[in-house]
């Protein structure tokens with residue numbers, strides 16, 4: 542008689558072997574063909590090729606973004622809808638320095654394996670292609686238009702180094718552009734006829750440095766002067782600064798943004814310039830991990846003999862934050878290597894295609910799949926996950 546070993550990582554390992562070569566080939570292809578956010582046409586095509594080859598169906602997503610996709614596999618029997626979110630955008634100059642090539646492949650691997658258990662227990666598995674995480678994170682729009690309304694849990698596992706990390710928090714963020722407008726004049730001939738927009742920018746930059754020292758550790762401000770004039774002998778009539786303002790909660794972010802805007806307006810008044818303030822990229826909400834779901838994922842790492850799971854201390858922002866406000870979510874990380882390498886570097890990109898990276902990826906895929914199976918099998922688990930989600934929303 543055939544024994545039921547579905548919750549045994551050994552059984553999942555055998556199923557992984559079926560897809561391993563295709564996953565590695567896809568990861569290598571993406572590494573060698575990095576595409577910036579919203580331009581990930583090749584990545585989308587290759588992702589879908591592998592999913593459709595394995596009986597997933599592409600469904601239209603109600604979103605303008607052309608490089609987004611939704612691939613779905615449903616059982617004839619009703620059950621939970623489990624979503625693995627894929628990313629596949631790269632960074633300028635350094636390619637997949639954030640490892641979104643292997644991130645997307647991890648989600649596809651989890652989706653392909655969970656598919657077999659959807660057949661057995663009922664329900665649906667979705668692999669959701671979410672473009673442009675590094676810039677105009679598409680998950681923000683997806684959350685807004687209701688794509689997650691019919692999804693029970695959303696999971697994503699990001700590459701990192703050193704070891705596995707549990708799902709933590711991320712900061713809410715606003716990307717603000719400040720354009721100071723003055724008046725040109727000859728820098729030596731008649732400087733007093735001009736209104737120096739660069740002076741306003743420098744004053745603002747200094748004011749932001751002062752403000753940084755007065756905010757709590759729950760917030761952060763960083764930025765650059767992206768346009769400081771065109772020639773040394775022309776009084777600049779335009780200057781531009783780009784800033785990221787972040788905070789642990791949406792409420793504190795709103796407070797900080799108010800302060801920052803007040804500074805810009807004050808400096809415009811003092812320097813005789815005008816200031817235009819715009820959001821140059823999407824704003825992200827903070828990540829609220831579903832702890833119940835996160836504990837199941839961690840338990841399924843421990844089941845594989847992984848005993849050291851780090852608690853993340855990262856202060857970045859991600860569009861998964863917006864997802865976590867509309868659907869129970871987790872965003873853990875898996876190691877590409879045991880040594881310490883920073884994200885957003887060429888070294889990190891190179892690490893994504895080394896054999897060692899596939900060890901961490903495999904462990905994360907197994908934990909994602911085992912977590913999915915538990916939700917499909919035992920309806921009480923989803924009830925607990927949703928109870929926590931509703932409590933957090935209050």
Ligand SMILES: [Zn+2]
Pocket residue numbers: 639675884885
């Ligand atoms: Zn990144």
Ligand SMILES: [Zn+2]
Pocket residue numbers: 639640641674699
């Ligand atoms: Zn990333």
